[in-house]
Amino acid sequence: MRLDISSKLALVLLLWVCAFTLEWFVSVPLLVVAAAARYLVPAFRPQSHRANRAFNKFLLYSVAILVLLTALNALLMPGGDILFTLAGLKFHHDGLMFGIRTAARLLLLSVSILIFFISTPLPDFIRFLQQKGLPSQLVLILLLTLHFLDQLPERINRVFVAQEARGAPVRAGVFSRAKSLVSILSPLVLSSIVESIDRGTALEVRGFLVRPEASLVRVQARQKLNPVSLTLLLLTLGVLFLFLLRWLLAF
Amino acid sequence: MAARILIDRFSFRYGPDLPSALAEVSLDIAPGSCCGILGPTGAGKTTLLHALVGILGRHHPDSIHAGTIRVGERTFAPLPDEILFPKVGLVLQDPFVQLSGVRDTVSDEVLFTLENLGIASEVAQSRVAALLRELGIDHLASRQPSTLSGGETQRLALATMLIAAPEVLLLDEPTSALDTSAVERLRQIIESLHSRTTVIITDTQIDFSLPLADQIVVLDAGNLRFDGKPSDFTSRMNEFGDVLPVRGWREALDRLAESSAMQSHAADLLGKALGKT
C-alpha cells in the first residue's frame, strides 16, 4: 500500500515518541526500521540524487560527531569501571553508556525526520499542511524556513566559489572549508533573511494569507484518516500511555 | 474595471527617528492609464507601491503617516492595512523572489494564485492557458519555474498577477534584469493592458517609461518634483539631470523637433512623449 504524507508523518511521530520515552536500546532496532523504510519502502525513497547525497552525507557526519561525543563522555564522566585505556586515556563505563544511550536516541530522532524530508517534495508537504488546516501564517514561516535550508548548501558553495575567485583557496580541503564556513555563515543567514522577507511579501501580495478560509486547497480536503496512519497513531498513543503508566507506578 | 488612484498629501515615515520616506505626495492616476514614476534609488518609489498594495500598512503599523489613499471606490486614511489583492497586483523588482517554491510547473504556479482566491481549477485551467499564450510563455507551461530565465520568470510573475484580473497593476523597476528584447516584449504586454488595467511602473531610467506612459512622475527623496504629461516632462527634462539620465535625450528631442517631417520608427514610438496622441 502506498503511504501518503500523513502516514509518513505518523511513522516519524511514532519513532520520535519512542526515542523520547522508551529505553535507549529500543532505539537501536527502531533505527533499523528507519533504515529499512529508507531503502525498502517506495514512499520513503529519496526524491532526487541531491536528496540521496544529502542523506548519506548527513548520516556520515552525524555518526562521526556522535562517536566523538560518546568518546568524550567516556573520558570526562568518571564512574564505574574503566573499560579500557587507549594511549593513556581512560574510558569509563558510566560515561560510555551515557554517551551511547544519548547517541542512539539522537540518531533515531534525526534519521526519522530526515527520511521524511528527503522523500517528500516541498510543494506536496506545503499542500498537505494547508489541507490539514494549519494557519497560513505558520505555513508561510515553514515554507520560508524549509526553502532556506533547501538552498543553503548551494548558497554556501556559491560563496566558496566567490571567495576562490578572489584568491582564497577555499575548496582545497576540509579544514579550510570549515574555517570559511564559520566566517560566511553570518552574512549568509543575513542575506537569506532579507530574501525570505521579500519572498514572504511576494507570497502575501499573491493572496496567500488573504482569505485562508476561502483557499481552495482547504475546501478540497475531505480525507478520512487512512488505516496505516490510524494504526501508527494508535501505536504512538499506546507507547505514550505505557510511558505514563510506568511513570505513575514508580511512585 | 480599471481603478482610479487618488493620493492626497500622503506622508510616510517608517519610525519617529527616521527621515520621511514620502512627504505630502499627491497623485491622480486615471483609470486604465499608465503612469511612470521615475527617480533614483531611495526616492520612495517602492514605498509608494507598497503603500498602494497594502503591505506597508500591514507590516508597519507603528509608522507615522498622514493623508489619504483612494483605490477605486475605497478610500483609506491614511493607507490600506490589508492586502488589496486581487484588486491591486504587485510585481516585485526581483522576479525570482516571486516564485512560490511550492509548485512544480509554470501552469501550476499561475493556478496557485487562483487557488488562494478560492477559484476552482477546472474553470481556471483554460484561463491560465490563454494567459500564458498572451504572454508568450505557453511553451513553458510544464517547465519547472526555477529553470526559467530572468525574462521568462518575470513574465511568469506577471501571469500570476494578471490571472486575477487586477484593477491596478504595479511594476517595481521591471526592466533591471532584462535584456533588450525582453524589455520590448514587456512594453508590448503593458501596452495591451491599456484601458483594461491601471498600470504604474517605477524606474530609475527614462528609456522604458517615456514612450509608454500617459503620465510621468518624478520622485526624489520622498518629494514629488514633477507630475504631468510626457510632453511637459520632455520639455522640462533638464531640470532633473541630477537624478535622471536626461542629457542625451534633450539633444535628440531638440533635433527631432527641428526635423518635424521625420518619420522614424523611434519618433512614432515617442508620439506620446512629443505631445502627439
Add this chain to the structure above:
Amino acid sequence: MRIEFRNVHFAYQPNLPVLSDISFELQTGEFLLILGQNGAGKSTLLKLLNGILKPTGGSVLVDGYDTASTSTASLARHVCVTFQNPADQLFASTVRRELEFAPRNLKRPDATRLVEEALSLCELGPSALQHPYDLPLAQRKVLTVASALASGSPFLAFDEPSAGLSQLERRVLDNLTRSLRANERGLLVVSHDLELFLPYASNVLLLRGGTRTFLGKPEQLLREDMILEEAGLRLPTLMRLRKDLGLPLLERAAGDPSILRG
C-alpha cells in the same frame, strides 16, 4: 599580458552545448563588451575565464596559464571575476574588510593602497566602516565591483554590473570604466546596457545560442544593426532615436554617461 579563448566548447551535458567554438583575444588596456540574449552563454563564458568551469573542448589561457590545469584561486591573481548576485559574494562585516579580502589573499604588497583606491573610485569612502547589508542594494552591487578592483589583478570581468543601478551608481561605474581604460587594465563586461558601456568598448563580442555571431568594433556593430536583431537584441530607445536622427552614438569623452556623442 593577455587572455585567449581558443575554440572553446562547453557543455554541462554531452548533447547540450552552452558554448561552441568561441575564440577571441584580450590584451591589457582593452575592453571587451560581451552582448547576447539571456541564455546565450555569457555568464558561462565568465566562469570559464577564471577556471570555475573548465572547457570541454578548446582551451582558455590567462597570461599563459591554462585554466584547465590551474586553480581558480591562482587564476584570481590574473583575472578577478564578479557575478550578478551580491548576496553570493559579500561575506565580510565591513565594507573595508570586504575590499581587503582579495589583496590580502593574493598577498599584494600594496594592499592598503589598492583598498583606498577602490574606496575612492567607487565612492564608498563614507561607508567604509558600515556593514555591507546596511547599504542599499545598488551600493552592494558597486561593492562587488570594488572588491574585484581592489584585487589588483590586471584583468577584471563583471557580469551585468549596471543591472538595477540608478543614476548615481551608473555615474560611478562610468568613472570607473574610464579610469580602468586609462590605467591599462584589461576589462571584460557582460551587459545589456549599451548606453553605458558601448562608448568605452574596444571590441564587442556578440553571442547567440552559444556561438559567436560578431566580434569587432562598436562602430561596425552600430552600422550593421541586422546583426543585433538576429541575436535577438535591439538598441535602446534613445540610441535608436539618435541613430535615426543622424546624431552620433558613441562618445569617449569625460562627463555625463548619458551623452552619446562622437
